[in-house]
Amino acid sequence: MRIAGFAPIEDYAALADGRVVALIAKDGSVDWLSIPTMDGTSVFGALLDPERGGRFALRPVDRFEAERRYLPGSNVLETTFETASGRLRVTDALTLQDGGLLPWIELARRIECLRGSVRMRWSCEPRFDFGRVESRIARVRGAAVAHGGARDRLALLSWGAGEPELTTTAIAGECELSRGDSALLACICVDNEPIPLPTRPEVEGRVDGTVETWRRWVEGIEYDGPWREAVERSALALKSLTYAPSGAMAAAATTSLPETIGGDRNYDYRFAWIRDSSFSIDALGFLGLREQVHESLSWLLSATESTHPRMEPLYTLGGEVPAAEAELPLAGYRGTGPVRQGNSASGQLQLGTYGDLLETVRLYAYHGNAIDELTATRIVEICDLLARTWHNEDSGFWELPDRRHYTISKLSDWGAFDRALALARDGHLRIDDATRARWQRAQEEIREFVETRCWSERKRAYTFHEDTDKLDAAVLLNARIGYVSPDDERMLSTIDAVRDELGAGGPLLYRFTDMRGREGAFVACSFWLVTALVRAGRPDEARRQMDAMLELANDVGLYAEEIDSDTHAFLGNFPQALSHLALITAAVTYNRVSESGKFPASAAEEVSR
Structure with a gap:
């Protein structure tokens, strides 16, 4: 339960790609991400200020219970939301490519309905440079692109997750998924570079590939003892x-x-x-x-x-x-x-x-x-x-x-x-x-x-x-x-x-x-x-x-x-x-x-x- 907008610290899980770390609360909100490196400036900083910090929220519209786990042997997170009308699974990853770093930062959020139907709401609210820089948001080739100052750029791509609505401070949408339906959101961050706009199959493939990359690394652990x-x-x-x-x-x-x-x-x-x-x-x-x-x-x-x-x-x-x-x-x-x-x-x-x-x-x-x-x-x-x-x-x-x-x-x-x-x-x-x-x-x-x-x-x-x-x-x-x-x-x-x-x-x-x-x-x-x-x-x-x-x-x-x-x-x-x-x-x-x-x-x- 949040207190004045703050989630308990123990409610967070971490995603990583070898450059940055994102923290996701149990209610599906990405409340921390610094770019272009871990020690950079935050683009999502609601962890430290829910009003000014920015976030990338994704959750059912109706009342829900949430359970989560890391996919075995990985830093890819799976959260299951249960509502009165259905069950839905969100898989979150900071993606990798061919076992290494992408040229950009890519936060992928795959949504799959497992039972019944569930209405979801999402909102990407970037606040660049620890909230000190106002975002400028516009549509570019089917994506929503946010600029923060001269260097920081973020693109939000949506497939099957509803038509994105743009305001001066956020990119948001809603969708209703029934059993067997899936959707995908991808947040792309770059530093003073052109903005890539990957396709859905490319992002989907990287989510699965990221799981395998982490598992190959874990296979190198030589330990069979207790715990x-x-x-x-x-x-x-x-x-x-x-x-x-x-x-x-x-x-x-x-x-x-x-x-x-x-x-x-x-x-x-x-x-x-x-x-x-x-x-x-x-x-x-x-x-x-x-x-x-x-x-x-x-x-x-x-x-x-x-x-x-x-x-x-x-x-x-x-x-x-x-x-x-x-x-x-x-x-x-x-x-x-x-x-x-x-x-x-x-x-x-x-x-x-x-x-x-x-x-x-x-x-x-x-x-x-x-x-x-x-x-x-x-x-x-x-x-x-x-x-x-x-x-x-x-x-x-x-x-x-x-x-x-x-x-x-x-x-x-x-x-x-x-x-x-x-x-x-x-x-x-x-x-x-x-x-x-x-x-x-x-x-x-x-x-x-x-x-x-x-x-x-x-x-x-x-x-x-x-x-x-x-x-x-x-x-x-x-x-x-x-x-x-x-x-x-x-x-x-x-x-x-x-x-x-x-x-x-x-x-x-x-x-x-x-x-x-x-x-x-x-x-x-x-x-x-x-x-x-x-x-x-x-x-x-x-x-x-x-x-x-x-x-x-x-x-x-x-x-x-x-x-x-x-x-x-x-x-x-x-x-x-x-x-x-x-x-x-x-x-x-x-x-x-x-x-x-x-x-x-x-x-x-x-x-x-």
């Missing part, structure tokens, strides 16, 4: 967030979905984080998706080259440093503003990103690949920089405005040297004895700092930052880093302390101390807990945690960034890469450990087996 369906759906979600021209993975498809209604924690996640790219190597490498792993690493190395040896926390999908953050003239989801374009975390010092990069490179090597000479040289230079700077305060994993000695940053720094030294032992890096000694000395100093300044005897836990008793769920990532053995006494008590203090009810966890009431529970933290429990030798607890989390996915298996601990409503940007990355890693770790009976110390050791 296979959730793992597959998460892999498809991650693929939908991957920008095919560069291999970068966006953190999410949206901007400014709030972490709490009425708050101000609204951020643009349509960028690629070094951290998320590293985690994607873990998750997708576990699934045997070698091409995707190579894409992620290649993008990461290319993007970071321009700022080497320093690294930005995030880059654009094209691999550039993001422009300054700006606020947009949209109301915000359920009135929660501001709506932002850009992300102020760019430019922060986040020392943990160096560990993420080194983890990525080591995992790539463990997949049987070679490290080129230029990359090896860059790694040495990065580690030398980190040896000089690890002792600085930073903004930490959570990108906070207050710089501190965050424990997770120190663990990640320790991990950076650990991975670099391992690469050297395996012959991927050439370093002299002085360099090796310098890195080992930095490791020892980090360990002394963590054990003396970032450990709470009162809580019996590793802490949020130095000289505090506050806790941080991110320290569960020790299961990935391997700073201490996963069944080390201090880690075991940390796991229990985190569950006790940060627990948000059921399987949910807050990010760190004092976040209750300020935001929702952070989905990835709950899956990190699964991985930590598995590696700590507590598989029964891990399975219960995993099962409980899977119950909280939406009806098509997707997650946002956060979940309200009381209502289980979704909060934050959607769909969220980090949530799905963490799910895959948790499931695969559980499966591999269950099969072997061994508890590897880190993700890298797990991959190497």
Whole structure:
């Protein structure tokens, strides 16, 4: 049910074509689409402003019930509308051609009546450039064409869906379909180009071909363990967030979905984080998706080259440093503003990103690949920089405005040297004895700092930052880093302390101390807990945690960034890469450990087996 025109975040499903992502609500309205790329400007933005944002609505005229699913092994959505008079199926796809990208963006909506008769109403209301540009709509060769400013163009093609009516702001129509009837709508978007007007058979063929393209990709997933369906759906979600021209993975498809209604924690996640790219190597490498792993690493190395040896926390999908953050003239989801374009975390010092990069490179090597000479040289230079700077305060994993000695940053720094030294032992890096000694000395100093300044005897836990008793769920990532053995006494008590203090009810966890009431529970933290429990030798607890989390996915298996601990409503940007990355890693770790009976110390050791 919509509130003041806003659908619940969990009511959305995502379509993708490797460049853009569209979000469709359960009532059939496309409320989000940015063009010409995921990090572009919205043409449908009702997600953030039902009045000014624009949409592409399609629904029965009469009262209805809706059920939906993704066609198996695909990111093509099927919604079944049931009314008193009949049943109707809508198949939605961002189409592909011959297994690759079309030269234009094509959103196809195929309508088929399965029983009785159903009257449908549709309306395409483009609002270019986040609603800042008025549309000019005209008929051209049987199509309705909307122009937005000098560059953006949209064409709406209709077959069997009623005669389109044009107004100054919308293209709309109605049709009544009886059993066996079908109709088709196609929305074509281009950027400063001529507008193609394909035929119905061409669009129909691409819808079917798109399903097959996704299924061929899914066939490459090498996983037969528990929770296979959730793992597959998460892999498809991650693929939908991957920008095919560069291999970068966006953190999410949206901007400014709030972490709490009425708050101000609204951020643009349509960028690629070094951290998320590293985690994607873990998750997708576990699934045997070698091409995707190579894409992620290649993008990461290319993007970071321009700022080497320093690294930005995030880059654009094209691999550039993001422009300054700006606020947009949209109301915000359920009135929660501001709506932002850009992300102020760019430019922060986040020392943990160096560990993420080194983890990525080591995992790539463990997949049987070679490290080129230029990359090896860059790694040495990065580690030398980190040896000089690890002792600085930073903004930490959570990108906070207050710089501190965050424990997770120190663990990640320790991990950076650990991975670099391992690469050297395996012959991927050439370093002299002085360099090796310098890195080992930095490791020892980090360990002394963590054990003396970032450990709470009162809580019996590793802490949020130095000289505090506050806790941080991110320290569960020790299961990935391997700073201490996963069944080390201090880690075991940390796991229990985190569950006790940060627990948000059921399987949910807050990010760190004092976040209750300020935001929702952070989905990835709950899956990190699964991985930590598995590696700590507590598989029964891990399975219960995993099962409980899977119950909280939406009806098509997707997650946002956060979940309200009381209502289980979704909060934050959607769909969220980090949530799905963490799910895959948790499931695969559980499966591999269950099969072997061994508890590897880190993700890298797990991959190497």
